[in-house]
Amino acid sequence: MSGHDDERVDAVFAALSDPTRRSVLGRLAGGTAASATELAAELPVSRQAVTKHLQMLGHAGLVTPTREGREVRYSITPAPLGDAVEWMTDVGAQWDRRLARLRGRLEKR
Amino acid sequence: MASGPVEREIELDAAPAEVWQELADPERLGDWFDAEVDLELTPGGTGTFSFPDGELRRARVVDVEEGRRVSFTWWTIAPEAGRPTHVTITVEPRPDQGTRFRVREAPSARARVAA
Numbered sequence: 001m002s003g004h005d006d007e008r009v010d011a012v013f014a015a016l017s018d019p020t021r022r023s024v025l026g027r028l029a030g031g032t033a034a035s036a037t038e039l040a041a042e043l044p045v046s047r048q049a050v051t052k053h054l055q056m057l058g059h060a061g062l063v064t065p066t067r068e069g070r071e072v073r074y075s076i077t078p079a080p081l082g083d084a085v086e087w088m089t090d091v092g093a094q095w096d097r098r099l100a101r102l103r104g105r106l107e108k109r
Numbered sequence: 110m111a112s113g114p115v116e117r118e119i120e121l122d123a124a125p126a127e128v129w130q131e132l133a134d135p136e137r138l139g140d141w142f143d144a145e146v147d148l149e150l151t152p153g154g155t156g157t158f159s160f161p162d163g164e165l166r167r168a169r170v171v172d173v174e175e176g177r178r179v180s181f182t183w184w185t186i187a188p189e190a191g192r193p194t195h196v197t198i199t200v201e202p203r204p205d206q207g208t209r210f211r212v213r214e215a216p217s218a219r220a221r222v223a224a
Contacts, residue, residue, distance in 0.1 A: 006192035010216040091115045099119050101141040106123040
């Protein structure tokens with residue numbers, strides 16, 4: 001996995017593994033930043049739960065908080081998704097090569 | 110995303126027992142992994158994969174269901190240390206005597222963090 005920020009890639013997959021976090025991302029992908037309170041009003045989860053999910057998304061670099069007065073608003077920062085896709089592409093290509101060689105070996109007999 | 114970010118499945122014109130040997134025999138495994146492989150295919154077994162480009166990976170077998178399934182964790186130790194990923198390979202018989210061969214690979218920290 002050299003060449004990637006492995007820890008970040010792990011964090012992205014962990015962040016995306018939860019349906020609520022995917023909903024939060026989907027909502028923020030609409031373009032406008034939102035506060036935890038606004039997100040909790042729109043999604044079937046408590047404000048406390050949304051805050052926790054936002055922390056995990058933040059750890060993965062997928063959302064960025066901005067303070068506006070007394071409120072913290074979150075916006076989507078999709079760049080780490082690209083790193084995760086790159087990891088999947090690389091690892092997938094390695095398996096494609098291995099599986100092609102495996103098939104070749106078995107067909108030679 | 111339920112099972113792992115990278116998944117592959119192929120159908121092979123060979124009996125499952127024959128395909129299993131491609132996993133269990135380090136020399137055969139090394140041939141299709143394009144690496145020098147030293148791996149003991151038992152739970153807790155350890156091994157190494159050294160690739161022609163100089164990359165060296167260490168592996169630890171997590172689970173083996175003889176003839177059917179193996180899972181291992183592996184990680185690069187040279188040229189620079191990488192994070193471990195978890196690989197599961199499944200060998201399934203097909204009605205036509207052939208084999209369905211499935212692979213999944215995912216960052217191994219994922220299960221822990223996601224819980």
